[in-house]
Amino acid sequence: MAKKGEGYISKILAEIPAEGAPSEAKAPAETKPTGWEAPEIPRGAKLLEKYGECEILSLQGEVLPLYRLHIPQLTDAEKKLLKVTKERAAEEIKVNPDLTDPSALRQVFLKETLRIAGEEARKLHVPSGRVKVISELAVRDMLGYGALDPLIADDKLEDILVIGTGKPVYVFHRKYGMCQTNVVFEDDDSILYLIEKMARVVGRRIDQQVPLLDARLPDGSRVNATIPPVSLAGPTISIRKFRSDPLTVVDLLSFGTLNLEVASFLWSVVDGFGVKPANILISGGTGSGKTTTLNTLVNFCPERERIISIEDTAELQLPHKHWVRLETRPPNIEGRGEITMDDLVKNALRMRPDRLIVGEVRGPEALTMFTAMNTGHE
Template sequence: MTAFGKRAQVNTDSPAPAIAATAPVPTAAPIPAPRPADPSPPLLANDSSYGIKTGIFAALIETIDLAELSKMDAESTRSTLHDIISEIIAVKGYILGPDEQEAISAEILNDILGLGPLEPLLARDDIADIMVNGCDQVYIEVDGLIQLTPVKFRDNAQLMNICQRIVASVGRRVDEASPICDARLADGSRVNVIVHPLSLKGPTLTIRKFKKDKLTLDQMVQRGGLSPEAASLLRILSAARCNILISGGTGSGKTTLLNCLTQFFSPGERIVTCEDAAELQLQQPHVVSLETRPPNLEGKGEIAMRDLVRNCLRMRPDRIVVGEVRGAEAFDLLQAMNTGHDGSMGTLHANTPTEALGRLENMIAMGNLPLSPGAVRKQIADALNIVVQTQRLRDGSRRITHVTEILSYEDDRIQSVDLMTFLYTGDSPDGRIQGHHAFLAPPRDCMENIRAYGLERECMALFTRGDG
């Protein structure tokens, strides 16, 4: 029997049975669906065509052979299911226009193979974040501004099924016993889920979307995030294997900038990335991506970020890239930077370069290492070359506001100097922030690396040319 050999068994008279909120169809789609507990149809009950959708869905589940379906790739599965849905509509005698039939078919397929009501939002490339606050409130961020959408889930049970489908695809779980989880979608988009009893309104799902076309520094220049001269400086620092820490607030573009800077790594280098939820998408041929693992039901088996960073040192990396530095792994990353792994990078949450250094110091202290504050600061000064500060401004735009060089540890403090800063000059008539990048002083300690890679003349030209 073929995957759809039971078409003749479609019952046009039987009422729609109770069926799963997210159909348990094992396919080659990026996100597999474990069988959920909720017995309700995955359709919006307040929709005028709810009864038709429920009937089609029930007949579809009765018709298909799940074992055969699981052997097909995602594209073939979607195409064939679309044909079956059209046949069911004809057999049951539903009177639907072509557009309405396509809309109903797309909604059912999204519930079976995708993420239900979120699929249209995921298809849009202009959305940076999707924020689901319970079943009836979905916000998106477009051009740095947050707006409410008309998208809703049928109930919190349907939303919970979507959350479980996402986290199960990366071998994780989310439930009352483990109510917080970080995961990712197949395209690398970052996902955070928090559910009852911690989230009071219902499951809260946050998706940091990745664009289909990977952003480059040139595109950031075109969008006004930085000047061409500032982009040249960052390219030089990355290509010259400077150790760089990207600092910024939530949603300020740290990971996006990190991805952009890795484009200037040499294709002959071996790069090892460490992340809580893998989202970096490096274009070099020799990349090893590592991801942390949460504890299992018994509280065992956890692989923390520090374990990954330590193991990196045994993997013969040329560069180590840490998606986000959050804890005691900061010390291991600095150790790596100090032991021949020049050009390593990471991101960190902080509002200024000075605050970033303080946070780095505090994170190292979390490891309970027998080091004095002075020894920790010297370790930071010796290992780190550059702090790049990103910021989301009040008009929603994201800008590079500082490029700061770390010099040395003297007089019980880390000495640093701003190479470049963003100077605010006013607002445009439409309320957009105006300004330019001011080049203050050329690199000092980094100049040896820059010279070694033949980039000294290009670098010095940026500072003699003036502001960008």
């Protein structure tokens, strides 16, 4: 669980809005301190691509590519220095409530952690050349999501999957598919700390009574987390990242997802020739492109129309100005205040929608949705 002092600083930071991943994850390689250099490529490995803080390698005898981050290796003394630095920083750094810019906030923390780490390094006999590395790691842990930060910052990744302690984190790359990474969590507490931090940021709860978390992070990513007793092998995290630039029908045509005839037909039924659009159901397996297809089709809706979307976890990225987003809400600690998909569908019918988009249909909301179709809503 959270170490001494870290819970206090996390509660403060949870109130500060964040936009995207921490800025250090996107910094050019040359700005990194000594200790972040990429290790040598293993013998027999083939370099598929290199960018930012990572390399993607094809290894002999391995089915999956290796997504390798430039991770500094710490000695026992350096690990202790990192721990002490974070504990002192949690107690000593004072956050100005008016400071909401992520990069400015990071600079404040980096300046103070450099001072603290420098003082503690002398006591622990850690070389001064390693102080900046330790400070960067401390800031990343306190302001972001630790070892997952570089992965969250990579726009080429679609999914980030933590499956337990002592096991590599997996990622789904938009070009290379499923990849194994060199990121490994050493204990359950490290994963649980991240899960609890994510839950606090989005105002959700996860504990023994409610061992599931399904929410949307400030950058728009969808996070799903489980803890024992639901996940038998330990806590897990699944993060679905969405493109910052949604695909268009032109992209789907160039990818071969749609041909011109199908795209023209879908355009016709969505637009309805300005008279009567069709009701459309989109189905498919996990990661098959349902949300991408829906985002693309909604582009065919006339700008004059009012669109209302209903989702468990907001994922849609629509270009329309007259778009109202509704999202379900789980019950609070007392078991009250839950707002279901069915509740929102019924409410949306009273909001004069020209188009009604139901993100997921799994239960009683299906009946409500078909009722809405029969009333003339698209």
